Amino acid sequence: MNDETFPNILPPDDGQLQLQIxxxxxxxxxESITNQIDAFEDVLRLHLTDYIIEVQELNTLYxxxxxxxxxxxxxxxxxxxxxxxxxxxxxxxxxxxxxxxLDSETxxxxxxxxxxxxLHVHPDKFSLTPDEQESATEITTxxxxxxxxxxxxxxxxxxxxxxxxxLDLKLNTKTTTxxxxxxxxxxxxxxxxLEKELASLKASELYNIISTYKNPLHFxxxxxxxxxxxIEKLKKRTRTK
Numbered sequence: 001m002n003d004e005t006f007p008n009i010l011p012p013d014d015g016q017l018q019l020q021i022x023x024x025x026x027x028x029x030x031e032s033i034t035n036q037i038d039a040f041e042d043v044l045r046l047h048l049t050d051y052i053i054e055v056q057e058l059n060t061l062y063x064x065x066x067x068x069x070x071x072x073x074x075x076x077x078x079x080x081x082x083x084x085x086x087x088x089x090x091x092x093x094x095x096x097x098x099x100x101x102l103d104s105e106t107x108x109x110x111x112x113x114x115x116x117x118x119l120h121v122h123p124d125k126f127s128l129t130p131d132e133q134e135s136a137t138e139i140t141t142x143x144x145x146x147x148x149x150x151x152x153x154x155x156x157x158x159x160x161x162x163x164x165x166x167l168d169l170k171l172n173t174k175t176t177t178x179x180x181x182x183x184x185x186x187x188x189x190x191x192x193x194l195e196k197e198l199a200s201l202k203a204s205e206l207y208n209i210i211s212t213y214k215n216p217l218h219f220x221x222x223x224x225x226x227x228x229x230x231i232e233k234l235k236k237r238t239r240t241k
Contacts, residue, residue, distance in 0.1 A: 015184060016183060016184055016187060019184070019187035019188060019191055020187065022191055023187065023190055023191050023194060026191070026194040026195060026198055027194065029198060030194065030197060030198055030201065033198075033201050033202070033207060034201070036207070036210055037201070037204070037206050037207060037210065040206055040209070040210055040216060041206065043216075043217070043220065044220060044223070045119065047220050047223075047224065048220070048223060048224065048227065049115065049119060051223075051224065051227035051228070051231065052118075052119070052122055052227070053115060053118050053119075053122075054227075054231055055227060055230055055231060055234065056118060056122055056140055056144070057144055058231065058234035058235065058237075058238055059234065060140070060141050060144050061238045062234060062237050062238050063141075065238055065240075106152050109152060110147060110152055110155055113155050113156060113159045114143065114147040114155065114159075116159065116163075117143055117158070117159045117162045117163070118140060118143060120162055120163060121136050121139050121140060121143070121162055122136065122140060139162065142158065143158060143162070146158050
């Protein structure tokens with residue numbers, strides 16, 4: 001059917017209606033792509049959670065060991081070349097005893113809270129915002145310490161703080177006062193914002209994978225190999241004699 005036979009059901013001068021239709025179309029596309037990405041993220045989470053947590057724990061241990069070595073070198077300079085200190089990071093008897101005395105139900109609950117919080121705030125989620133990534137690294141370091149060395153109540157409190165966004169890690173939510181505008185201009189602004197949001201979503205790494213891989217699960221396999229290699233390297237770095 002060509003343009004001559006297809007009736008024009010939209011009034012030619014009804015710009016607002018045209019804008020509203022365009023806005024609704026973009027909203028539907030945004031929702032569709034967002035659902036695809038969310039579903040794929042669930043798949044990634046299912047396969048990669050343990051690897052992500054282990055990498056973060058090893059990174060934290062590596063930084064702690066570097067700090068300990070630095071302190072040792074400083075102490076040796078202060079006390080003389082022949083000074084020797086014990087090697088390795090060892091938990092205190094009290095810490096080990098406290099954890100071993102926990103009942104199985106408490107251990108499972110601690111592990112559940114820990115995994116939820118770690119996935120919510122792990123630094124890889126903020127790779128495009130260095131300031132937030134640094135804040136996330138500090139928070140995950142605290143989280144690991146609380147999980148290993150403190151009781152369930154302390155972990156529950158910190159878990160609640162993370163999910164209530166009451167810590168330092170916050171997205172930029174500054175708002176500015178908009179001048180008064182008519183409805184057509186408001187619709188144009190909304191359409192422009194949605195177009196920008198859609199372009200950003202389509203430019204995301206996950207959407208690129210979903211739309212370019214014949215089988216996106218192959219990307220999961222690639223990530224598993226990446227994390228396994230990273231874990232092996234971190235284990236070598238943090239291995240103590």
